[in-house]
Amino acid sequence: MQAAEERVAKRIASGGGSSQQRQKRLRLSTLLDNELDEAMKRRKLEEDKVELHREELQLRRDELAxxxxxxELLCEQIQQQAAQTEAILRLLTSVIGRSGK
Incomplete structure (x- = not known):
């Protein structure tokens, strides 16, 4: 793409050729400029898209964490409740054992 642009620029700069050829070169140069602008815009859009995807992935990782x-907190709470239940059962067993004597 750059090589073509350089060739067109050289032809335009040399000023050689007829008026028709110069107009043709100018149109070609304009087309190349437009194509380059479009390519730059597409690249920018792709970069933005990649960055957005990266941010979405980071949000998902944060959510999963x-x-x-x-x-983990729920498991810890369940373990604490199980320990409390066991302590209550031991206490009840002890009280029942004493009242039976």
């Missing part, structure tokens, strides 16, 4: 932490 939060869910994992909540699950």
């Amino acid at each position: 939060q869910q994992k932490r909540q699950q």
Whole structure:
């Protein structure tokens, strides 16, 4: 693409050829400029799209980490409740054993 642009620029700069050829070269140069602009815009859009996807992935990782932490806290709470239940059962067993004597 750059090589073609350079050739066109050289032809335009040399000023050689007829008026028709110069107009043709100018149109070609304009077309190349437009094509380059379009390519740059597409590249920018792709970069933005990639960045957005990266941000979405990071948000998802954060969300999963939060869910994992909540699950860990819930497991810890269940273990504490199980320990409390066992302590209550031991206490009740002890009280029942004493009242039976």
